[in-house]
Amino acid sequence: MLGHNDFFILAGILVHCVFLVSIFDIYFSSPLVHGMTPHQTPLPPPAKRLVLFVADGLRADSLYELNSNSTPRAPYLRSILENNGSWGISHTRVPTESRPGHVALIAGFYEDVSAVAKGWKENPVEFDSVFNESKYTWSWGSPDILPMFAKGATGDHVYTFCYTAESEDFGAQDAAKLDVWVFDHVKSFFNSSRSNQTLFSALNEEKVVLFLHLLGIDTNGHAHRPNSREYKENIKKVDEGVKEIASMIDNFYGNDGKTAFILTSDHGMTDWGTHGAGHPSETLTPLIVWGAGVNYPRKVTSQKFEDNFLKEWKLENLKRLDVNQADVAPLMASLIGVPFPLNSVGTLPLEYLNNSAHFKAESMFTNAVQIVEQFKVTKHMISLCKTLINLALEGLSYYHTYDRLFLGLSIAVSFVGWTTYVILVIIKTHTNLTKAVQTNNKESTVLFYGFAFVGMIIAFFLLIQTCPWTYYVYCLLPIPVWYAVVKELPVIQDLATNLLSLNVVQSVGFIFICTLGIEILVFSFFYRSTLTLGLFVFAGWPVITQLWVQAKTSALIWTFLCVLLAIFPLMPVVGREPNIPLVIFTYLVWDGRDPYIYYVSHCLIPVFSTHDSLKNKQGLPVLNQMISWMTLVSSSVLPLLSPTFLFQRLFSILLSLMSTYLLLSTGYEALFPLVLSGLMFVWINMEQEALQHYGLSLKPKVTLAVFNFTCATDITQFRQLHLDDVRRSFFFVSFCWLYVVMSFSCFSSFDPASVYCFLTVFSPFMMGSLLLLKVVIPFVLVSCAFEAIQVTTQLSSKSLLLLVLVISDIMALHFFFLVKDYGSWLDIGTSISHYVLVMSLTIFMMLMNGLAQLLTTQRLQLSRRTKHHST
Known part of the structure; x- marks a missing residue:
């Protein structure tokens, strides 16, 4: 049998466990909604396939800045942004971690913090992505990143090729081997397709995505810091690998000009080798886009940004096109003509597109309809589409936080009641401020039924609202807590009398x-x-x-x-x-x-x-x-x-x-x-x-x-x-x-x-x-x-x-x-x-x-x- 003290301790543990868990339901429920109809631009897309390179942990300045001898750190990518494509900075939203960064890039929404309970590795809820909307997606890289997009996909069209988790060793001789593994396996994959007719036919379909996740830079950054030789050498290896893969893919498709390429990063890294916070070294990542449907470099005489990086990078005469990280998903969807991811909050960066005004207008309209399906308005009003997107997002936020007030109030009332009860127990049991007071059984019975009646009303209210079972716990918790407090009313009265003499x-x-x-x-x-x-x-x-x-x-x-x-x-x-x-x-x-x-x-x-x-x-x-x-x-x-x-x-x-x-x-x-x-x-x-x-x-x-x-x-x-x-x-x-x-x-x-x-x-x-x-x-x-x-x-x-x-x-x-x-x-x-x-x-x-x-x-x-x- 449990004694009084044991029961009190057990009740205290349970009450505080409820207090602890409650914040995840009140503050960190998922904002994603489901059941929308996918929408895509009705006009033919400029690209049949897209190759996405994500250099994990790559800082924008580490890629764009020149070496001490004024030579490019990544010669191939430098030549691309100077001669063949568009470039800028992708501004990440914190948390600057790998999973949230990839979700923003590929699914177009910023990972809701409910994923923190899963360690940023498992899907707290299912979500749509560019990969899911593609005809086929093949991906190579880390077992921590790739499976989550295959898990959230419908059907069997997202394929992953991962190295073992043991390969992600911060103490390894050279973490660049992770990127070499990816490049080698992509080459082997395309070589094997020449003798596999089924695979060869699939690769020649439209709406195909190839995703190369390159973890070496991030691993070397953690192990040796971003200013180390290992980190910078890894960037050079990635540059060489991207060059080889781009050339191989162009040759495989007979240089048909229907391939779009994107290189970016999920997050940056601080000088001391960490990420997760909001320092510019963590939130400024590179974005280089080239190939089918992408604008060529544009010369400018001057351009202004809050930072002073352009002069440092010797890029002040090339148009810099900055985007938010979630904007990359609609850009990819537009380039290959797949539906915009259903939960995307990104806005299509039109300046990256090399296409007609009609195509851009249709794409922006699709972007707006994807967020608000019932939107009906003239298609040429691009600015109105942007306004509607913002209003729709505000509406989603309102309904997402709709229950927060009454749930938070319930927990706060429980907090105050529990603290009051503990204070009364201290005064009654461990001080001389009060005398032993006998409780009237009749009054106690009336109190019990009164609080039970209030509890039934609250439960009925929650029932007709079809609330989750956790809501019953949070909203009914104040009933027993305050019942225990009110039962000690004689103690409170006796205490008040004694305090007057102090x-x-x-x-x-x-x-x-x-x-x-x-x-x-x-x-x-x-x-x-x-x-x-x-x-x-x-x-x-x-x-x-x-x-x-x-x-x-x-x-x-x-x-x-x-x-x-x-x-x-x-x-x-x-x-x-x-x-x-x-x-x-x-x-x-x-x-x-x-x-x-x-x-x-x-x-x-x-x-x-x-x-x-x-x-x-x-x-x-x-x-x-x-x-x-x-x-x-x-x-x-x-x-x-x-x-x-x-x-x-x-x-x-x-x-x-x-x-x-x-x-x-x-x-x-x-x-x-x-x-x-x-x-x-x-x-x-x-x-x-x-x-x-x-x-x-x-x-x-x-x-x-x-x-x-x-x-x-x-x-x-x-x-x-x-x-x-x-x-x-x-x-x-x-x-x-x-x-x-x-x-x-x-x-x-x-x-x-x-x-x-x-x-x-x-x-x-x-x-x-x-x-x-x-x-x-x-x-x-x-x-x-x-x-x-x-x-x-x-x-x-x-x-x-x-x-x-x-x-x-x-x-x-x-x-x-x-x-x-x-x-x-x-x-x-x-x-x-x-x-x-x-x-x-x-x-x-x-x-x-x-x-x-x-x-x-x-x-x-x-x-x-x-x-x-x-x-």
């Missing part, structure tokens, strides 16, 4: 300080430097409270470590180069002598050679990889082998988890747990002094050096909560989120360097899990220290846990209203991360309490062989 100024001042502290934590998610200011305030805590008088040494160390910790929020999170020597230095500092940690810590020595091996293109050593995974697995068990005396056990937990943490570190962040754990040990001592300072102790001062976690705590020695305990809870939340705020950006901008000791083959979920573990480790360290503080300050773990839940829920409600489903991936990812991390803290705290008790109190006894001595 010092009003002191109470208002305390509430103001608590509110200000929470707002500072919220503000720190947007401006990390705020944490530095907060840590300076923490540093002055012993002085402000006169605690330093009785704990001079501890207070001095506390102040020093707080000031030292305050430096970390000012350090960069992204855009920094790996600093492996600093990681090794940290390892040497942590080289402990704990008998159970000693062996593992020394096994880590060869693992640090991993980064040198990758730098020399020798791949990830198998032995290093095995040691890394063994270390990760064993780090959760080794602390249980050490004695359960307070400092010995905490030190063992620290050393063991640090072994894994250092393997996931590439720079200064390796020093963070060194400073943080030192502060945690001092914090435990300081709280002992504070307990005596405020006269709250129920027994003599605990000697921490001999305190044993396994000693049973007498429940009669538990004390009631004091205002100072709110500060303890606030300190705990602040220390946890100090690192979380500093590190969450690693999820918003993909940089695989941190996980190279474990794997180098691209695997988003595995890499993401390892990065999450890196964030959790300091959180576990602080939780174990907090557990020590609870037991040494004579508090039940539940009382401080409830205070932490209140602080976390108030923060979470802030971020619930700040979640975004628009803007850059950095903006979207940041808003999701804020809410998810705060909600995760709330959920984890109910689980972490048990984990901290397990890590601190349990011990595994290894069997030892008894020695027999002769008498």
Whole structure:
């Protein structure tokens, strides 16, 4: 049977899981609609076939700029844009990731953020694409990109040829081999068609698409950075490969002039080898179009753009035609005469077309009809078509967000109700502010039926609206939550009476300080430097409270470590180069002598050679990889082998988890747990002094050096909560989120360097899990220290846990209203991360309490062989 406390914890976990999941239904439901009729331009298209080259991770400046000796980096493509085709910049919309970029290029819409739950690899919903509308599409390249367009296609006319996932290795000798693989297989494919009549006939059909996905540049960019020799050499290889493929295809079709070619990229890359955010290096990608139906280069005397790239690229006299990334899909559809993708939001870039005004007008009309099927208007009004497109998109956005208000209001009401209930439980159970009040059974019955009636009305409303089952959960959740609150009405009345006797100024001042502290934590998610200011305030805590008088040494160390910790929020999170020597230095500092940690810590020595091996293109050593995974697995068990005396056990937990943490570190962040754990040990001592300072102790001062976690705590020695305990809870939340705020950006901008000791083959979920573990480790360290503080300050773990839940829920409600489903991936990812991390803290705290008790109190006894001595 579940006890009252167990039921409360279970209910809390379920409620917060609903809060966590709700944002994906409220903010991140798919905006795509289905059931439209496809439309295509009725006039004959200029091209019979189209070849699409997507150089993954290629920046516009990296392709267009000249080498130091003023020679083109990509000679063939440079000659195309100067003599044969049109060129410009494709402006990508963030998230600047591979899947959203390819969806925008080929399907014509910007990937809705519901795909984030699928890791940008699986189709959250089915969608139409140029490939699906083609007669045949053949594609070559990455298994992460190609299958999603075949999966969304109707019938059997989209064919994929992929290399293995293991080939996408960031530690490989030369990632350009991925592009060579594509070029070689395309050549073999066309050669084999000469002896395969069925394939030969299919290739000679109209409305054919050939898609070459070239991942080498992106992989080399991640591994070596975009300014590296490897990245630039890969561009040259792509240029040579495009030249060979274009020439081969022209020869295959007898130079019939019916082939259109497009080269572009899904996204760019920052100078430090990441992408996902909205920096121009990530959002400006090249677009070069040539062949059938495409305009030739146009000379201009002057042209103005916000950037100054034209002079740098020596292209100021050639007309630059910029487009939005989603505009490429209608351009491809128009060139080969297939229906525009049904969910496309792109606008056909007319300046790229070399065709009659009639053809352009018909194409623009088709573009408009594709978005609004019932549109009936004179076909020559191109400008009106553009206006209608914008109005239709606004209408789609309105209906997509139609349910957001009442769903968001339901969750907000539940949030407020749950937080109120937890506060009442704290006051009723763990303070002396109220007396035990008996609940009137008759009133309780009336309340129950009253709330049940309201719930039935809400359920009936949802039923006639044919809402999804999740809507019932979100809208009915406030009923039991507020029922629990209203049941405590006698407690509220008793509390109100008692509060009148308290010092009003002191109470208002305390509430103001608590509110200000929470707002500072919220503000720190947007401006990390705020944490530095907060840590300076923490540093002055012993002085402000006169605690330093009785704990001079501890207070001095506390102040020093707080000031030292305050430096970390000012350090960069992204855009920094790996600093492996600093990681090794940290390892040497942590080289402990704990008998159970000693062996593992020394096994880590060869693992640090991993980064040198990758730098020399020798791949990830198998032995290093095995040691890394063994270390990760064993780090959760080794602390249980050490004695359960307070400092010995905490030190063992620290050393063991640090072994894994250092393997996931590439720079200064390796020093963070060194400073943080030192502060945690001092914090435990300081709280002992504070307990005596405020006269709250129920027994003599605990000697921490001999305190044993396994000693049973007498429940009669538990004390009631004091205002100072709110500060303890606030300190705990602040220390946890100090690192979380500093590190969450690693999820918003993909940089695989941190996980190279474990794997180098691209695997988003595995890499993401390892990065999450890196964030959790300091959180576990602080939780174990907090557990020590609870037991040494004579508090039940539940009382401080409830205070932490209140602080976390108030923060979470802030971020619930700040979640975004628009803007850059950095903006979207940041808003999701804020809410998810705060909600995760709330959920984890109910689980972490048990984990901290397990890590601190349990011990595994290894069997030892008894020695027999002769008498």
